[in-house]
Amino acid sequence: MEWIKLIGILIILIGFILKFDTIAVVIIAALATALVSGISITEFFTLLGEAFVNNRLVTIFLLTLPMxxxxxxxxxxxxxxxxxxxxxxxxxxxxxxxxxxxxxxxxxxxxxxxxxxxxxxxxxxxxxxxxxxxxxxxxxxxxxxxxxxxxxxxxxxxxxxxxxxxxxxxxxxxxxxxxxxxxxxxxxxxxxxxxxxxxxxxxxxxxxxxxxxxxxxxxxxxxxxxxxxxx
Incomplete structure (x- = not known):
């Protein structure tokens, strides 16, 4: 059942086809992948936070666009x-x-x-x-x-x-x-x-x-x- 870990890709594909909110689709896909992979919600948010901090320069760049x-x-x-x-x-x-x-x-x-x-x-x-x-x-x-x-x-x-x-x-x-x-x-x-x-x-x-x-x-x-x- 290792293929179930690819569910995130399916969620992203469906979300983009139906034109749902991009950020929401990506986060939901990541959460679903984490849960089926045996990662707890607490660990998921920890990984998400670490990824945010490690890539904060990209985030700063994105924040300049609305400015x-x-x-x-x-x-x-x-x-x-x-x-x-x-x-x-x-x-x-x-x-x-x-x-x-x-x-x-x-x-x-x-x-x-x-x-x-x-x-x-x-x-x-x-x-x-x-x-x-x-x-x-x-x-x-x-x-x-x-x-x-x-x-x-x-x-x-x-x-x-x-x-x-x-x-x-x-x-x-x-x-x-x-x-x-x-x-x-x-x-x-x-x-x-x-x-x-x-x-x-x-x-x-x-x-x-x-x-x-x-x-x-x-x-x-x-x-x-x-x-x-x-x-």
Whole structure:
């Protein structure tokens, strides 16, 4: 009867199909599995508590999501757009390129910005959209989606290609350890210096790409009168 211990999987499957509350389904499945496995309710809650404590960093990450939602609900996006609209001459491409530079500088100092959910979606994308609307007025939904994609892509460029510029980054230590195991004595500073070159090349390429986007938008929509002096 060992197969009865798989009852948790069945409960999760049924719960997800019937669209019951996810957390409740998982806890009930875990409790059922514990009971059929001979684990008492007291032991079950002990294990559940230990798992919660051991993975508290994940829990903290999840708690930031409703905080971001509340911030958006009460005007974070609107204030970001208003701030950008006051900066004449700051185009979408220029702003996103500036963000890539900031992302790379933060990476060089080992400062981790919270990426897409906590930073790009509530702050970077609305500000990029605001820059476009301040320069062109209303734009098409298709171009709004392109700006969203640009904000997300440039976050990846700034993060991925500059994350090893910090000498104590996990990636740098992994590369150094792997090379040493293969007989190559390469200092972490050399790896970091190489990563700096890659980061600079990435910044140049992404800036050119973003400015070309501005050029295409200028040709498509023109520039509002109050922005022409900054063109």
């Amino acid at each position: 971001i939602g509340i911030s958006e609900r009460f005007g974070l996006r609107q204030q970001a757009v208003i701030l950008i609209e006051k900066m004449k001459g700051l185009t979408t491409g220029r702003f996103i390129s500036l963000y890539v530079l900031i992302r790379q500088i933060a990476g060089a100092f080992g400062i981790r910005i919270s990426a897409h959910p906590q930073f790009v979606r509530p702050i970077v994308n609305p500000m990029a959209q605001g820059a476009a609307k301040a320069r062109y007025g209303d734009i098409s939904e298709e171009d709004e989606d392109k700006i969203k994609a640009m904000a997300a892509a440039n976050e990846n460029f700034g993060n991925f290609f500059a994350q090893n510029t910090f000498v104590a980054a996990s990636g740098v230590l992994l590369i150094s350890g792997t090379l040493k195991s293969l007989g190559y004595d390469v200092p972490v500073s050399a790896i970091s210096q190489t990563a700096f070159i890659v980061a600079i090349i990435t910044l140049i390429i992404t800036t050119i790409y973003n400015l070309l986007f501005d050029y295409r938008m200028d040709r498509k929509y023109g520039v509002k009168k109050n922005q022409k002096g900054d063109k």
